[in-house]
Every structure is written in structure tokens, then in C-alpha cells.
Amino acid sequence: MTLETPLLSISGVSKAYGDVVALDNVSLDIRQNEFFALLGPSGCGKTTLLRSIAGFEDPDAGTITILGSESTTPINLLSLPPNKRPVNLMFQSYALFPHMNVRKNIMYGLQREGLSKEEIAQRVDEVLITTGLTDKAAVRPAQLSGGQRQRVALARAIVKRPRLLLLDEPLSALDRKVRAEMQIELKRLQHEVGITFVVVTHDQEEAMSMADRIAVMHEGRVQQIADPVTLYAQPANVFVADFIGSGSLLHGVANQGSFSAYGSTFPCHNPDQIAGDAVLVLRPEEVRITAAAPTDNPLMVGSIIETHFYGGSSSTTVRVAGVDHPIVASHPGAPQYIVGDQVGLSWNPQSAVLLQVQP
Amino acid sequence: MHKIGWLRVPLVATYAFLYIPIAVLVVMSFNASKNPFNWAGFSTKWYSALFDNELIRQGFINTMIVAVGATILATILGTLLAIGVARYFRSAVVEAYSLAPAIIPDLVLAIGLLAFFALIGVTLSLFSVLLAHVVFGMAFVSAVVIARIGQTDSSLEEASRDLGASATTTFFRITLPSLAPGIIAGALLVFTLSLDEFVVAYFTDGPSTPTLPIVIYSMVRFGVTPEINALAALLLLVSFTIVISAQRITRLTDAV
Numbered sequence: 001m002t003l004e005t006p007l008l009s010i011s012g013v014s015k016a017y018g019d020v021v022a023l024d025n026v027s028l029d030i031r032q033n034e035f036f037a038l039l040g041p042s043g044c045g046k047t048t049l050l051r052s053i054a055g056f057e058d059p060d061a062g063t064i065t066i067l068g069s070e071s072t073t074p075i076n077l078l079s080l081p082p083n084k085r086p087v088n089l090m091f092q093s094y095a096l097f098p099h100m101n102v103r104k105n106i107m108y109g110l111q112r113e114g115l116s117k118e119e120i121a122q123r124v125d126e127v128l129i130t131t132g133l134t135d136k137a138a139v140r141p142a143q144l145s146g147g148q149r150q151r152v153a154l155a156r157a158i159v160k161r162p163r164l165l166l167l168d169e170p171l172s173a174l175d176r177k178v179r180a181e182m183q184i185e186l187k188r189l190q191h192e193v194g195i196t197f198v199v200v201t202h203d204q205e206e207a208m209s210m211a212d213r214i215a216v217m218h219e220g221r222v223q224q225i226a227d228p229v230t231l232y233a234q235p236a237n238v239f240v241a242d243f244i245g246s247g248s249l250l251h252g253v254a255n256q257g258s259f260s261a262y263g264s265t266f267p268c269h270n271p272d273q274i275a276g277d278a279v280l281v282l283r284p285e286e287v288r289i290t291a292a293a294p295t296d297n298p299l300m301v302g303s304i305i306e307t308h309f310y311g312g313s314s315s316t317t318v319r320v321a322g323v324d325h326p327i328v329a330s331h332p333g334a335p336q337y338i339v340g341d342q343v344g345l346s347w348n349p350q351s352a353v354l355l356q357v358q359p
Numbered sequence: 360m361h362k363i364g365w366l367r368v369p370l371v372a373t374y375a376f377l378y379i380p381i382a383v384l385v386v387m388s389f390n391a392s393k394n395p396f397n398w399a400g401f402s403t404k405w406y407s408a409l410f411d412n413e414l415i416r417q418g419f420i421n422t423m424i425v426a427v428g429a430t431i432l433a434t435i436l437g438t439l440l441a442i443g444v445a446r447y448f449r450s451a452v453v454e455a456y457s458l459a460p461a462i463i464p465d466l467v468l469a470i471g472l473l474a475f476f477a478l479i480g481v482t483l484s485l486f487s488v489l490l491a492h493v494v495f496g497m498a499f500v501s502a503v504v505i506a507r508i509g510q511t512d513s514s515l516e517e518a519s520r521d522l523g524a525s526a527t528t529t530f531f532r533i534t535l536p537s538l539a540p541g542i543i544a545g546a547l548l549v550f551t552l553s554l555d556e557f558v559v560a561y562f563t564d565g566p567s568t569p570t571l572p573i574v575i576y577s578m579v580r581f582g583v584t585p586e587i588n589a590l591a592a593l594l595l596l597v598s599f600t601i602v603i604s605a606q607r608i609t610r611l612t613d614a615v
């Protein structure tokens with residue numbers, strides 16, 4: 001645990017549009033040089049939060065501060081107009097200037113800083129190389145492909161060398177292949193240029209694979225802030241458990257150190273911390289499929305309704321009588337049973353997290 | 360095929376009705392004879408006569424003063440109006456009001472402006488015609504520019520602010536250039552409209568400074584002379600040139 005001051009500090013920020021609460025008391029810290037992802041379903045307030053940081057929304061309450069480049073005392077961001085904030089926002093629509101070619105688009109931000117012609121030219125050339133756009137420098141945005149446009153938008157933002165770069169769904173418009181390339185490129189840029197990134201996405205795989213830490217948002221509130229592994233293994237609440245990764249949720253009741261659902265009692269990791277309505281989170285890779293023979297002592301018994309083979313691994317879906325949704329198990333290798341087989345299910349209690357259902 | 364052949368008749372008839380008089384007019388402007396039923400050979404003498412006619416020359420100068428002045432003012436004001444309406448009043452009613460002068464009948468506009476000038480005690484002159492043309496010209500410019508704003512990405516201005524530009528720099532370097540095709544098209548439209556505008560000018564002009572359409576009107580009351588044909592042919596040339604260049608400019612800047 002470092003005691004380093006965070007680069008950006010958001011505290012108690014709220015914003016409502018009429019009756020719609022877009023941000024509800026959001027607090028979070030972004031550390032220097034981290035790759036931070038904001039993850040959540042559509043309409044949860046991700047864009048509103050980024051726009052508040054960049055200066056295009058005025059929060060109703062709360063503060064946002066950033067560390068200055070020289071001083072160690074944080075600056076109040078909210079008192080600065082967008083053009084004076086040491087952050088840059090890459091727009092979801094890219095917002096490239098249609099009447100300027102690629103080079104002019106990238107130069108625009110540097111010219112506003114009043115740098116010398118030589119320095120501007122040198123920095124633009126550098127960033128053109130970094131983003132692989134050198135041979136497109138004289139082309140207007142309308143003549144570029146989606147992936148190239150996105151790289152121009154990125155180049156235009158990073159050439160400013162902001163302390164903090166905000167990216168609003170930077171990859172959403174791209175097809176799978178380009179998207180994977182850009183993910184790698186973004187990570188490379190982060191290490192090469194040493195910029196702190198905040199990336200909005202509603203693609204959880206993207207967030208999990210790229211981010212150092214993730215904030216999961218829902219209905220304007222931050223649900224949990226953690227690194228991807230913690231988020232997956234120890235979700236803070238039912239929403240996070242459901243939103244992150246796949247898995248089955250068993251609804252039941254926790255009482256005096258045991259969890260019961262659908263008429264049976266199941267072992268789990270933390271039954272005594274929870275009382276009342278609860279949900280047991282079963283990740284597919286933690287669920288073991290065994291023969292239905294009573295000697296194996298399965299926790300549940302059901303019949304297989306679906307199997308999928310993905311090459312290196314496979315998944316098996318089992319319907320258990322009395323349980324409202326099927327349970328999925330994944331395991332390496334080919335499926336060992338076929339549809340219709342009766343099998344037993346079991347899991348290691350240490351890996352099954354029990355979560356309180358909020359009343 | 361038979362059916363389509365029949366359908367062509369009204370089409371051809373319409374075009375004939377539209378363009379034969381224009382063609383006749385252009386041809387007659389080169390006729391050496393004063394008699395329209397008698398072709399006496401090719402001549403440009405009516406064009407020379409035109410330039411020697413003091414009344415027409417003065418009318419042309421007056422018209423140019425009005426058209427250029429009204430175009431400049433209407434373009435500036437109409438563009439600002441469009442940006443203001445698009446940015447601050449996302450309401451169809453306000454938008455409709457800003458377009459009204461382009462839609463209400465010329466006669467109504469003319470009478471209204473005349474009454475207004477009388478009320479505030481403005482002496483009728485070229486200046487009052489110019490102001491009157493600004494009124495409807497502004498409406499046309501703002502209509503074209505509002506349509507253009509609807510097609511541009513609204514985050515361009517935010518991106519400019521984000522990259523460190525002040526509000527003023529953003530306006531001149533991003534907002535105006537991205538609306539330029541609309542602004543230019545609007546300006547050329549106002550210029551062509553003002554050039555041959557009669558009704559409003561007739562009502563709001565002073566007696567000593569007639570614009571070209573008013574001069575022509577007073578001349579044709581005594582019959583259409585070949586001189587008038589020549590003048591009309593020239594006006595046609597100017598209008599065509601402007602409309603075609605407007606289209607080309609819009610297409611060129613749109614292609615970027």
C-alpha cells in the first residue's frame with residue numbers, strides 16, 4: 001500500500017438531469033500511470049463522469065482535483081474551463097476536424113499552447129510514427145478507415161502529453177480484429193508515453209484484460225473499485241457478481257453460518273458474515289462435474305442439457321430440478337458426458353462467494 | 360414504351376413553355392432589327408446601347424450596392440442567428456420564426472417594411488431597400504446554415520476546447536470553417552435573390568435611386584425593347600454563373 005497522492009481525486013460528485021440521476025455521490029481516485037477502466041451498463045453515467053472531468057458538464061455537487069505537474073498540492077479542476085484543464089478527452093465520435101488534414105488535426109492542440117514551429121513539427125512527426133499514420137499525414141479524415149480515424153483521434157490527444165487521458169469507448173466502433181490490435185497498441189502507448197488512462201467501456205472482457213483497476217458503475221453509483229482479479233473473485237455485491245464474468249447465481253437464505261436454497265444446504269466461503277436473503281456465486285470453472293453416484297457425494301444432481309467444445313476447453317450446462325436457471329461448468333479438454341446424462345455437481349466451498357441481497 | 364412516350368408530352372411541353380421564351384429573348388437580344396418578327400442578322404448593338412443608357416447604368420450601380428451590401432449583412436447576421444438558434448433554442452417555434460421572412464409573401468413583407476420605415480421616420484432611399492433585403496436575406500442564410508449545423512458533429516467544438524482553444528479561437532477556427540459550405544451557399548442565394556428583387560424594392564426605394572428591376576419595369580411599360588432583351592440575357596448569365604458556382608463550392612467543400 002503506497003501513500004502516494006492520487007493523480008485525480010473525485011469526491012462526492014453528483015449530477016442530475018431533471019429527474020434522471022446520472023451520477024450519485026461518486027468518489028474515486030486515479031493513481032499515477034495507471035490504466036483505469038470505468039465499466040457499467042448503458043446509461044449508468046460513465047460518459048457524464050468523463051465529461052465532468054474534462055469540463056463539459058458541471059456537477060451539482062462534489063469536487064474533482066488533479067495533481068499539478070510541478071506542485072504536490074492538488075488543483076481544483078472544476079474551477080477551470082475545459083481548455084485550461086491538464087486532461088484530454090478522446091470523444092466516442094472521434095470529433096476529427098473535417099476541414100483539416102491528419103497533420104493539421106494533430107497540430108491543432110499544440111498550436112494552442114504557443115509552442116515553436118520546430119517543436120510542433122517534431123512532436124507531430126513523433127506521434128505520427130507512434131500511431132503508424134506517417135503516410136496518412138496529408139489526408140483528410142473523410143478518406144480514412146474507422147481504425148485510422150481512431151488512431152488520429154488518439155494521436156491528437158496524446159501529442160498534448162496530458163497528465164490524464166480520458167477515452168470514451170475508444171474501441172466500440174471497430175471490428176474484432178482491429179479492436180484487438182488497438183487494445184495492444186493502447187497498452188503499448190501507456191507504457192511508452194507514460195500517460196495515465198481512464199477508459200470507458202461497456203465491454204467487460206476489454207476492461208478485464210486491459211485495466212489495472214476497474215470501477216463498476218450502476219445507476220450513477222460506483223459499485224466496486226478493484227483490480228480485475230479481485231472484482232471477479234470477490235465481487236462486492238450481487239450486481240457486480242452478475243455483471244462481471246459469467247456464472248450461476250443461486251438465490252437462497254443465509255442463516256447461522258449456513259446457506260440454504262431450493263431445499264438444500266450448500267457449503268460456501270463466508271456464510272457466517274451474512275444473514276437473510278443471499279446469493280451464492282458459482283463461477284463455471286469452479287464447478288466440478290462428477291458421476292451422479294451417491295458415493296461421490298455431489299452437492300447437486302441434474303441432467304445435462306447442453307455441451308460446448310471450444311477446442312482447448314468445454315462447457316457443460318446442467319439443469320437441476322427445482323433450481324430456476326441452469327448451472328454452467330467449464331473444464332479443460334473435451335466434454336466427458338453427453339446431453340441427457342445424469343451428473344452430480346460439486347464445488348470447493350472456498351471458491352463459492354456468498355453475497356447479501358440488499359433489501 | 361408506348362405509355363412512356365405519351366407521358367413525355369407534358370414534360371416536353373412544360374420545358375418548352377419554360378425555356379422557349381428565354382431562348383427567344385436571348386436570340387432577339389442579338390437581332391439587328393427592332394422588329395421581333397424580322398431577323399435582320401446578328402448584332403451586338405443592343406448591348407452597346409445598353410451600356411450607353413445612363414438610366415440603366417445607374418440602376419445597375421444601385422442594384423449592385425444593394426445586393427452586395429445586403430449579402431454581406433445578411434450573411435453575417437443570418438449565420439449568427441443560425442448558430443444562436445441551433446445552440447440556445449432547440450425549439451421548432453423559434454426556428455420557424457427565424458425563417459418566416461423567407462416564407463411570408465413579398466407583398467406583405469414590403470407593406471410591413473414600408474409601414475415600419477414610415478413609423479420610425481426613415482427616409483426611403485437605397486439604404487432602406489438594403490435593410491429590407493437584409494430582412495429576408497438573413498432568413499434564407501439562417502435556413503441554409505441551420506441545415507448545415509444539423510449535419511455537423513456537435514462535439515467538434517468541445518474537442519477544440521478540450522485541445523486548449525479558447526471559445527473565440529474555437530468559433531473562428533472550427534465553427535465557422537465547418538459551416539463554410541452552408542454560409543457560402545446562403546450568401547450566393549441572397550445575392551441572386553437581391554439582384555432581381557422587385558416587389559420589396561419598389562415599396563421601400565426612394566424615387567431618385569431606382570434599382571435595376573424598377574428601371575426595367577418603368578421601361579417595359581412602353582413596350583419591350585431589344586435593349587431590355589439584352590439586359591435580361593445578361594442577368595440570366597449572372598444568375599446561372601452564381602447558382603452553378605454555389606453548387607460547385609458546396610460540393611467541393613462537402614467532399615473533404
Ligand SMILES: Nc1ncnc2c1ncn2[C@@H]1O[C@H](COP(=O)(O)OP(=O)(O)OP(=O)(O)O)[C@@H](O)[C@H]1O
Pocket residue numbers: 017020021022040041042043044045046047048049202
Ligand atoms: N444532456 C443530457 N440531458 C438529459 N439526460 C442526460 C443527458 N446526458 C445524459 N443523460 C442521462 O444521464 C444518464 C447517464 O448518461 P451517460 O451518457 O453518462 O451514460 P453512459 O454510462 O455513458 O451510457 P452509454 O454506455 O450508453 O454511453 C442516462 O440516463 C442519460 O439518459
Ligand SMILES: [Mg+2]
Pocket residue numbers: 046047048
Ligand atoms: Mg456513454
